[in-house]
Amino acid sequence: MPAAEPGTAPDTSGPHRADPFAPFARHARVLLAVSGGPDSTALLLLAHRWRQAGGAATELYVATVDHGLRPTARAEAEAVGTLARELGLPHAILTLPAPLPKARLQEAARHARYEALAAHARAIGAGAIATAHTLDDQAETVLFRLLRGSGIAGLAGIPDERGLDEGGPGGIRLIRPLLGWPKAALIEECRRAGASFAEDPSNRDPRFARTRLRALLPSLAAEGLDAGALARLAARMARAEAALEAAVDAAQARLLAEGQGMAGRLRFPRAGLTALPAEIGLRLLGRAVESVGEGPVELGKLEALAGWLAALRPEDTGARTLAGALMRVNRHAVTVAPAPARRVAAHDRQPSARSR
Secondary structure, three states, X not given: OOOOOOOXXXXXXXXXXXXXXXXXXXXXXXXXXXXXXXXXXXXXXXXXXXXXXXXXXXXXXXEEEEOOOOOOHHHHHHHHHHHHHHOXXXXXXXXXXXXXXXXXXXXXXXXXXXXXXXXXXXXXXXXXXXXXXXXXXXXXXXHHHHHOOOOHHHHXXXXXXXXXXXXXXXXXXXXXXXXXXXXXXXXXXXXXXXXXXXXXXXXXXXXXXXHHHHHHXXXXXXXXXXHHHHHHHHHHHHHXXXXXXXXXXXXXXXXXXXXXXXXXXXXXXXHHHHOOOHHHHHHXXXXXXXXXXXXXXXXXXHHHHHHHHHHOOOOOOEEEEEOOEEEEEOOOXXXXXXXXXXXXXXXXXXXXXXXX
C-alpha cells in the first residue's frame, strides 16, 4: 500500500467542506480510526496530506480495532499498519476484551469499538478520535431513523462532532471530517494514491437493516431523494434541533428559578409548564425525567406522559412513573423526583443464608 504524494491538498470541490480537518487543529493529538476499508483508508491519506500541506502541529495516531469476527481481519489491520508506517504515523491494533454477543451484533460491535478507541485515545493523550463516516452514511442514517419514526433529534442524523465520553477523563471528542464526502470520492482518493483497501462482506449481508436500506437508495435517488437531499434534511433538522434546545434552556432557567424543589427533585409551576408550546414542554419534561431517573427516555413513552399531563383539568391531581422517575401533579406544581425502589414480591425473594 504505497503512500500518497506528500504536499497534495485534498480535493475540496463539490459537497466537500473547505477545510474538513480544521477541527483537528484544536487538539494536540488526534487518533484516526482506520479499519482498512476505502472510507477510513482515505481518511488516513487525507489527514496525513492535510497535516503536511498546512504544517499543523497536531500529531496523528492510527488505530485499527480487530473485532475477531472474520479470519481476514488481522491481516487487514496489519495492512493498515504498513500504510501508517509508510506515512510515518504510529499504529496500534486494538483487540476486544471479550467476545461479542450474537444478538444485535452490529450495535454491540460499534459500542465495543468506541470503548476500545476511547481507552486507547486516553492512553496516548489524544483529545479526539476521527472516524470516516461519509455522506452515504449520513443518508442511510436519516433514512433508517425516518422509517423508525424518529423525532427531530434523530432526523438530524450524524453530527460532524460530539463528545464521546463526556463523563470520562479528558472529555474526548468524536470528529467526522468526511461527512460531506460521498463514498465514491473516497474510493477515488485511494485509487489515485495507489492505496489498496479491504471490503467488509457484512456491508453486503441482507440480514442487516442498513444493508437492505442501502439497496433502496438508488431507487430513491431516481425519484430525487438522493444522499445529498437526505443530508440536507439532516442539516435542517439539526438547525431546528439547536433552536428548540435553546428554547428549552430558556424555559428551564425561567421555570426552575420560580420553583426549585428539594435536593434531588425538580419542581415546576404547573401553569407555567403546561402553558409552554407542546414540543418545548415535552423536552423540558424529558430532561427532568432523565436527570432524576435512570437516563434517556424513549420518545413514545415520554409523549404518553406529557399527553397525560396535558389532559388533566386544572383541579385534577395525580402521579405517574417513567424510567425511574416519579412525576407528581398538584394544583400548583409538577414535581419530578426519583421513583421509590420497587418492592420485591415474597416469592421472588432469595432465601437468606440461614434458611438455606
